[in-house]
Amino acid sequence: MEAHLDYRSKNVIVLLVLIVSLSATLVQPVAAQKVKLALYYEALCDASAIFLTFHLSKIFDNNLIDIVDLKLSPYGNAKLGSNGTILCQHGEWECRLNTVEACAINAWPVDDHFKFIYCVESLSLADKYSEWKTCFQKLKLDPKDVTDCVTSGLGYKVSFHG
Known part of the structure; x- marks a missing residue:
C-alpha cells in the first residue's frame, strides 16, 4: 500500500525540517558580525543635526553601538565644481564643518568622533556653530590631529574623496 500525503501534510513536514535545521543552527556558535550602518549627512542641516543628536545618539546610550559598525560621512549635498x-x-x-567632522572621523575612534560631532551638531542647532572649537575642551579631546588634518589639506581628501 502506497501512502499518499496531501499538501497540508507535506507543508507540516517541510516546516518541521526547517525548525530542526534552524534549531541546530542556533545551537552552533556564530561568528559575531556587526550591523553596518552608514549615515550620509551634512553640517548646518537641522534635519541632520536633529537625527544625530536626538536619535542616533541613543545607540551609544543603550550600548547598541557594540553591535553596530557605524560609518558617518559628513558630505551631504556638497558638490565639486569643475575647477x-x-x-x-x-x-x-x-563646507568647513563637514571637513572638521570628517577629520575627527579620520583621527579618532567612533566613540570619540561621535561625541565630538554630537557637540558640533548641538551647537549648530543652537545657532552657535562658529563655536565648534569649544568641543575639544568640553570633551577633553586633543585638537592636534583634527586641526592638522583641516589645515594640511588632508581634510579635503577625507571629506570629498573618501
Missing part, C-alpha cells in the same frame, strides 16, 4: 572647488548647500560654514 575643484567645493560648493555646499548651506554655504562656506557647512
